Amino acid sequence: MQAPDRQPMPGEWGYRPENGSTVAVNPPSLTWIHQREAASYDVQWAIRRDLSDAVTVERHRWCVYTHHEPLKPGKYFWRYRMRTRNGAVSPWSQIREFTVTSRAVLFPQPTLIQLKERIGTTHPRLFVRAADLPALREWCQREGRRLLQNLQAQAERLLKDGPTPEPAVKASARDPQTRQYWWSNREQTVKACMEAELLAFLHLLTEDDRYAEPARRWVMHLAAWDPDGPTNFAVNCEAAKPMLHRLPRAYDWAYYALTEQGRERVRAVMLRRATDAWRSWEVQEGNGHLSRPYDSHGNRTWHKLAECAIAFLGEIPEAEMWLDYAVHKFFAAYPV
Known part of the structure; x- marks a missing residue:
């Protein structure tokens, strides 16, 4: 076994606090x-x-x-x-x-036990909690009424147009033959995810059954995308990243509109997608990025894993590890 105290290599975080x-x-x-x-x-x-x-x-x-x-x-x-x-x-x-x-x-770091207690076992968990919903719904009927109406108008257009389809070309920035689709695949994925978020959030805000089926449909549409296809993390991390945190948001907000079978399907696909990110060169199973935290791609992935972990805590066993990593990253090696 190599002894401790190896000299830091270029790009490594090293030993902190600085001695003395x-x-x-x-x-x-x-x-x-x-x-x-x-x-x-x-x-x-x-x-x-x-x-x-x-x-x-x-x-x-x-x-x-x-x-x-x-x-x-x-x-x-x-x-x-x-x-x-x-x-x-x-x-x-x-x-x-x-x-x-x-x-x-x-600035003490909460323990994992404390985090689990604070996050709880119900939904929603991301950006809004169940206890916040009465006040938020009341605000939407008063000061926020115009904003709510704007969201509803966007939803009506979505219901007419249908969900944005999965990208068709498996494109990589490293492949001259498909490079032209590399960034547009990301943009297409972001658009599809934001549609699902909108419908899920509207259902959460209004409790209107009119949005329940569309929210469910859009979430399951995203869950059906092939994790080995154009949004595969190793092929195109830019197209994969939105799925890593935006699908969990839509799942969290539409949780009670989904069937248990539908939830299981989303959990299965998110376990696969998050595992791909976890094992990637950007995260390297946590300690890789913690040792080399200057990488810009890794600094755009850890907090997406954190959102995913919060949404699925207690539902995907590995979510606890992803959350623990993200919190350690936030306290020890961020910002860089």
């Missing part, structure tokens, strides 16, 4: 370089230099850690080590230090 620095945020995010053989990490921090009073977190999945409570002002010492899948444990890294002052901004 005074941090601006409390608690600071502790970050180190991910090693491919590492299945998990142990991390310790303490007030004493010999770490005899250390707080220890064991078998942490990510190469970053942000505590869920602020630290008391003072000087701290920390280190990490790696664990492999076969049970081998590396030596501890060198000890690094940082200082927390009373002026640091308090």
